[in-house]
Amino acid sequence: MDKSFNYRSNYFLKSIYIYMSSLAVLAGGLIYILFRPTEPLFFNWFSVVGIENWLYTVREESLSVYSILPQWIVYSMASGLWAFAYTLIVLSIWTGSKSILKYFWFLSIPVLVFGFEVLQLTGDLQGTFCLNDILWSAIGITIGFITVSVRYRQNLPRLKF
Amino acid sequence: MKKVTFKKSFWQSVLSMIALAVFAYVAIASFGVASQKRQLPDGRYEVSKQYAKGNTETVTGNVDFNGRWDGPVTVEYQDNNYILTHTEEVNMEDGYRHGISKVTYPNGKVENICYRHGTRVDSENCEKKSAAIDSEDNTGYGIFSYKYPWFAFKLDALGFDDNYVKAYIDTLESILYSTEFGLEEFDDMYENVLDILEETPYDSIIQVNAELSIFNGLDLILSHEFRLATIHSYGKSDGNTYNVVKLIYPNYLLSLNELGVTDSDFEGFCSEYDLIMSSFNPVAPDDPFFVDSMDQRMFITLDSIYSSGEESAKKSQSLKSAVLSNKDISMRDLEQEFLSRISSQSINLTPSEISEIVLFTILEKFIFGDLINSAVKEAFTIKKGIVVLPTVITVFSGNTSSTSAVLDGNVIEDGGGEVTSRGMAWGTIYNPTTDNQVLLLGTGTGEFVANLTELTEGLTYYARAFAINSAGTAYGNVISFIAQNTTGINAGDLSTLDFSIYPNPASDKITITFKAEDSEGMVFTMFDVNGKVILQKELANRVTGENIVNVDLSEIKGGLYVCQLKGDETTIAVQTLLINR
DSSP states (O other): OOHHHHHHHHHHHHHHHHHHHHHHHHHHHHHHHHHOSSOBTTHHHHHHHTOHHHHHHHHHHHHHHHTTSOHHHHHTHHHHHHHHHHHHHHHHHHTTOOOTHHHHHHHHHHHHHHHHHHHHHHTSSSSOOOHHHHHHHHHHHHHHHHHHHHHHHHHHHHHOO | OHHHHHHHHHHHHHHHHHHHHHHHHHHHHTOBOSEEEEEOTTSOEEEEEEOGGGOEEEEEEEEOTTSOEEEEEEEEEEOTTOOEEEEEEEEEETTEEEEEEEEEOTTSOEEEEEEETTEEEOOTTOOSOOOOOOOSOOSHHHHHHHHOHHHHHHHHHTTOOHHHHHHHHHHHHHHHTTSOOOGGGHHHHHHHHHHHHTTSTTHHHHHHHHHHHHHHHHHHHTTOHHHHHHHHHHHTSOSOHHHHHHHHOHHHHHHHHHTTOOHHHHHHHHHHHHHHHTTSOOOOTTSTTHHHHHHHHHHHHHHHHHHTSHHHHHHHHHHHHHHHTTOOOOHHHHHHHHHHHHTTOOSSOOHHHHHHHHHHHHHGGGGGGOHHHHHHHHHHHHHHTOOOOOEEEEEEEEEEETTEEEEEEEEEEOTTSOOOEEEEEEESSSSOOTTSEEEEOOSSSEEEEEEEOSOOTTOEEEEEEEEEETTEEEEOOOEEEEOOOTTOOOTTOOTTTTOEEESSSBSSEEEEEEEESSSOOEEEEEEETTSOEEEEEEEOSOOSEEEEEEEEOTTSOSEEEEEEEEETTSOEEEEEEEEOO
């Protein structure tokens, strides 16, 4: 396999991961925006760009769905999606790297994801500690690892350059 | 090779740090603020609030049509380990504590406190008859802990026990009284003291109290007349907010007149208001979150109209920017600035200017949300011998017949001055004043009884006790009741007669339609707002089924009237009618 093909293949793969990660972040954000009765702080962004009125109108429709959605979708799945997204980004940046720094960044995944929950438990961060959030975050990290490792395992010879 | 590896690692680290920053920011920004509300399977509502350090407050109970707590309510506090600490079980009426409140502390101590429409009264059995209360301790903390025990309880649940709160208020007062000043300077001096105390460990209670004051203010807004009119307009009427204000809340219109808003200007404003409100998707009045939708739409619409004005758009943006950048917004400064500006406004106010006035009347309720401030201010007035308005409450005792009712008034506090007159103001409009129908019932503090007679059967009445001293006229809470006999005929039920009037508003004539069960005679009567019969027409021997009758109004002057349809079987129905001339 020539190196240019390996390079293009890796570039395409990492692009896919970035898109997947972005979609996961967006999906998690939409859950908060559309289905959470509480208004997240990032609603301020919408005020700044002047689309808050439109947002409230949309939420009036979507919040009616809140009562029929399972609680784990509304309150926990976003955590899993964001954990998946962060895992994907970090692994796509560092997998295949020979630098020792990669272990620091790999470690940052559980530290960041579970650390937020621990800080909510101790009351140092606003929010509610929830075991479901821990579970979904773990699922998100696991799926992120599986996604990257399966793809990389299949393409391992191409990455050696 | 090493150089390439280092350079690559550097850029990988940069990318990773960017990713870390983005995700950390999104995670933090996703935390919710304020409260969550949901409906339980049994129809009750549950409102949860989360405060600093993870303490949560959960209120569970039923709400009335206007979204105010009504009936038995439970308030529970949990610490950040989800352990239940404080519990309060209380009955609410129109959003105010009314009846016995049973509070349970973490150490098992139970305390019973009696309230009458949000005011603590001194009665062990919480019976109707209670003596005028007087806090023995006239310091700021003494008044605070006596008048607002539910709020002291809340502070205790959030980690500020009574001793701490006492120490805070005593410190505040000691700094406040280190300088001589008059009542008109109280608010400025109070703010200065808070600035000083924010540099001390008391900053935590100052922050929490500021947050709680906002929630208190939001509760007060629930009873604002424009809000009630909006809910009535879109929940029970035809979406014409001006007509609802004119028919049921004309005293609010009078208060707007005093701020320079004419009736015609307000009607024009309401047209624009209703146009925008009707652009939202309809929400059924029986939707569990109908009131919440109305609240949100009301503020969006008011802001939209306000921002449509060139000058106000700039002010609105600067205010929003200040809020977003977490700058302190002093409601009192806003109030002063607003009052000085409207005094120089010309006639023919624009909808944008009227929207600002309406918003101001709503938002100034927030000033009364700071209960520590209210208690310290009251202590100040007592210390200085300044006479303030009396405190009065109104209680509905019951209907004695289909045309009479009994209400009780109670002058709880005289405000430091002699109560020279007291009584009951009543009528068919919300928040009646001494300009409406009045029963004078003595002087001084204490309880008094008002017997209202010659009421119109089936009509909804409003009443407020009042008391007058040298500071002015104080009104108690407003009570609404229907004039009906106690055997339970629901005079407000239109379903059996299907009584309707059109057009409404009308000018020279109206057409009334109704259903009769058999050929019973019916009587149509029109009353003015004082209950005087203006027109009466016998509709003899109507046919079974739908009936249509025209009524000539050419001899009747313009104004607000009540139309009653009564059948031989004492079935009655009532409608209000506005005649425009």
